[in-house]
Amino acid sequence: MSTRKKVLWGVGSALIIVYCLFPIAWIVSVSLKAPSDLSNESFLPSEVTWQNYELILTGGASDLFLPALRNSFGICLIATAISCLLAMFAAYAIARLDFPGKKLILSTALAVAIFPVISIVTPLFNLWRNIGLYDTWPGLIIPYLSLTLPISIWTMSAFFREIPWEMEQAAQVDGATTWQAFRRVIVPLAAPGVFTTAIIAFFIAWNDFIYGISLTSTEAARPVPAALGLFTGASQFEEPTGAISAAAVIVTIPVVVLVLLFQRRIVAGLTNGAVKG
Template sequence: MRTRTKVWWWVGGLLIFAYCLFPVAWIVSLSLKAPSDLDNGSFLPSAVSWQNYQLVLTGDASGLFLPALRNSVGICLIATAISVVLAALCAYAVARLDFPGKALVLGLALGVSMFPVISIVTPLFNIWRTIGLFDTWAGLIIPYLSITLPLSIWTLSAFFREIPWEMEQAAQVDGATTAQAFRKVIVPLAGPGVATTAIIAFFLAWNDFVYGISLTSTERARPVPAALAFFTGASQFEEPTGAISAAAVIVTVPVVVLVLLFQRQIVAGLTQGAVKG
């Protein structure tokens, strides 16, 4: 590649990088501004203030934010674990077994992932109110599976197809059952794919707003994205922009930490099978 071409690639990459990070930098800047400094028209705060973070973590907004943060962590972890386990079993069957309707399973998974969430919220609301799942953890975990499970099945089935049959057959020759071969041979070999699937599923559940705002009504099960919509200022004349920005930064930290810790697994998982041989 010529030097001029490299320069253009670097310039294009930096422009895309700046375009993607500008909203994040803006939110961070807003979170560090005092309420009187929010409308000064400047991108950077005139003086760094931790008032918004204190309001969210220990102040008046902590009673709304901290329970929602606990709900989001617990609900998303449980939904991710269930999604990965069920997707692994389904993907293994799709990748290894020949049965009628195998293509239909993947087609239905893809169709469910493309189905608009907003169209099923009202029926879910009525059903959950009837059977007692409204405003509960289970009432959010079950709908979250409809978001995370289809993509998990598609991702893991691609990984399982790349694992040679001989590995499983060798384990069975040594006396392992099919379940033992799957648990001790297939799943460890598909480790990057499992990690990638779990992280993506966690992100999908973590960022959901529609289910969280529609299927909860109190702090008992309301997740963070829905709780941010209920932030208020100190008075009716004050907008909660700073507090919402501080809460958004805090919520983003777990996502950034996960990506930094598992970036190799994510890259390996997303590129698995991209090059034949």
């Protein structure tokens, strides 16, 4: 490219980055402001304070935030593990076996992934209350699978298609059963794809709000996104803007760290198999 095009691409990329990161920078700035300084419309706080972080970690809001943080980690990790395990077998069957309805399964998985969550929350709410799953970890893990399993199947199937079929056949020729060849040959080769899928599934479960706010009512299972909507100020005249911003920053840190550490694997998982030749 010419120098002019490079400059234009650089300026355009910088503008897009600033546009995307400005809301995050604003939340960080608000989290460092004192309640009396929230009316200040300037970007930077008049005086940097950590009282919002102290409020949610050791203060009055810690009873709401810390259990929710524990619930989010536990529920999302379990939902991610189950979805990756189920998706691994489903993706192997879709990539390796020839059976009727294979394309229908992929189409159904895609349809489930784009289905509006809000339309099934009310039936789930009534069903969960009747069978005792309301406000429990399983009551959130099961709906989270409907969010994480479709994308996991799609991502893993792309990885399994790229694994040479001859390697599995060679293992079977050497005396390995189908299960042994799958466990000792296919799974290790597909480990990068499984890892990438796990990260993406964890992000999807971690960011869910509708299920969390609709299917929980106490700190027994309430996740962080739902807990943020229940923050209150010290009085009815005080808005918990600073505390919510501080909690949002803390919740965002694990996601940002994972993306920065494994961004190449995430991109590879999303684009693998998209281009042939």
